[in-house]
Amino acid sequence: MFKKGLKDVVAVQTNIASVEGEIGELRYRGILIDELIPFHTFEEIAYFIWHGVLPDKSDLKHLEIKLMNGRQLPHHVREILEALPAEIPLMDAMRTAISAFAHASFSNEPIEEQAIILTAALPVIIAIHYRKQNGLPPINPNPNLSHIANYLWMLNGKLPDHLHVEALETYLKLTMEHGLNAATFAARVTISTESDLAAAITSAIGTMKGPLHGGAPSGVIDLLEEIGEQEKIKTVIEEKLQNGKKIMGFGHRIYKTEDPRSILLREKCTSMHGKDEWLDLATVAEKEIIDLLAQHKPDRKLYTNVEYYAAAIMRSIEMPPELFTPTFSVARMIGWTAHTIEQLRDNSIFRPQSEYIGYEKTRRADA
Known part of the structure; x- marks a missing residue:
């Protein structure tokens, strides 16, 4: 098939x-x-x-x-x-x-x-x-x-x-x-x-x-930089949701519940609370964003993916x-x-089949 x-x-x-x-x-x-x-x-x-x-x-x-x-x-x-x-x-x-x-x-x-x-x-x-x-x-x-x-x-x-x-x-x-x-x-x-x-x-x-x-998770970095400070989280996210824009860093094509990698990254970032402003912003923003997504899109279960905290970490260490x-x-x-x-x-060379769907150039003479 x-x-x-x-x-x-x-x-x-x-x-x-x-x-x-x-x-x-x-x-x-x-x-x-x-x-x-x-x-x-x-x-x-x-x-x-x-x-x-x-x-x-x-x-x-x-x-x-x-x-x-x-x-x-x-x-x-x-x-x-x-x-x-x-x-x-x-x-x-x-x-x-x-x-x-x-x-x-x-x-x-x-x-x-x-x-x-x-x-x-x-x-x-x-x-x-x-x-x-x-x-x-x-x-x-x-x-x-x-x-x-x-x-x-x-x-x-x-x-x-x-x-x-x-x-x-x-x-x-x-x-x-x-x-x-x-x-x-x-x-x-x-x-x-x-x-x-x-x-x-x-x-x-x-x-x-x-x-x-x-x-790269550059879209998440753009989001965090647009938010900038904790007091602006709700305003920025609600405006995006009302305009039908995607919230970067949320949802995953494989994980239908929380991405287990994002859970551990959240724990690591939370353990550093007060030591890095970008990691602090990311942890606070995540909670508010999930609450807002639940209000605006109650039929969809959208959780943080690994790119969200990857972006926060990359931004905190100033990695371009x-x-x-x-x-x-x-x-x-x-x-x-x-x-x-x-x-x-335990090797076997990969050799899948292909199905030809192009123009049939030759036909049997008695067809």
Whole structure:
């Protein structure tokens, strides 16, 4: 049976994550995210998604050292980044640099090691090209900083506020993996041909670039900036609702109840109350907006999606919109690599059928 866009067609069996939209549940390796995310670092959750178990102290230290070493890009990758014109968009620079990892010293590593190397390299690639676009010299990695803190350090050249690191890390832990989305599917299709990991991740980045998939939550930032202060929430939202305008950051195509990722982000932002004005505005505005949506659209259950709080966090750390999708990709690299590894363990090349509906040029002579 033909289903446009393969909607609702089961193409993969996976142990990595499950998304239950009807009941608002997201699980990593069978564990609810609210039982994992608040208690473990980015590095620990990455290890868990890759291996299915949490790391012990030795495993974690080993991973942290490998990630730190992976921040040193191969010489030829640095040369490629230097040669790229500054006007090349970030997603294209990422795609080009990642594809260049298909060389002998990388390809001879076990695929699990390759996954760590690409995870470590992507934030460095983003930071180098972003600073180039802004006429700034690259910043060397800081070996004393975590994966996410070092990313902010390399972008801005200053030690990041620990509250901002906490908020961004929570968002990125929650978006590492989300089932068979378009980019993840692209990675699995590529690796199913027994291509290499760099090619699979290049496919994923190319897919993530599309605005229907990796689109930035800039509309939510526009909304929060239009509101500006808590006293204006009701006025701004009621005017939009009366004019039939969409309230950005509310409603999700999969989750029919609250997005479980937005719940945890709300809790993180609430725990920082009084420490960041944008996070405070977002938490107060969310409650008032949901109440107003319930009054104006009682037949629709509209809840906050992950983009709402992602936007609040990005605004609080002053991250420009052109960094939103690249930063999302920093997290999703974990899911992409986990899926490629899983695909190869029980591989079958993807070969769906197509149904021809064009003009029939030839007919049987006796028809």
